Amino acid sequence: MNVGGLMYAFRLAAVAYLSAVACLLVWSHAPKILGWQSRVVISGSMLPTIRPGDVALVGAATPEPGILPPGRIVLVRDPSRSTGYYLHRVRRYEPSGKIVTRGDANQVDDYPAVDRAQVAGQLRLVVPFVGLPMLWWQQDQWLPLAALAGVSWSSLVLALGLRSKNRR
Secondary structure (H helix, E strand, O other), X not given: OOHHHHHHHHHHHHHHXXXXXXXXXXXXXXXXXXXOEEEEOOOOOOOXXXXXXXXXXXXXXXXXXXOOOOOOEEEEEOOOOOOOEEEEEEEEEOOOOOEEEEOOOOOOOOOOOEOHHHEEXXXXXXXXXXXXXXXXXXXXXXXXXXXXXHHHHHHHHHHHOOOOOOOO
């Protein structure tokens, strides 16, 4: 393969990478038009369904057994947590009307059960990987963040064909 063909292949890969990143970013933010909110997942309590660094898109929910049955994933307001929220699966409704939740990776149900008013929404869509840079930033993981920045910048330069006119 000649140098021109190799450069063309690198540019094509760069455009594909940037297109994938752009699509993931659009998917994680466009649903806000529908009134959905996006949340970066920071814990592994919902593994393997939802991973840290995924973006969870959450829409409105009516927490009633017939409308929001057990098995659905909900965003719960919890002021005791650093983010003020957690995303767990509805396990069951208690006779009192409270909702028992549990993370898929957890061995026991959450305690105490939550009031219906604490349910901030229902999971509608998960966009994988988009929140990883934010998670790396919060956890001071500079190496993967720098690597991502380097790959992104290099891809942008390649895709735009920015190079010195003096090179051959």
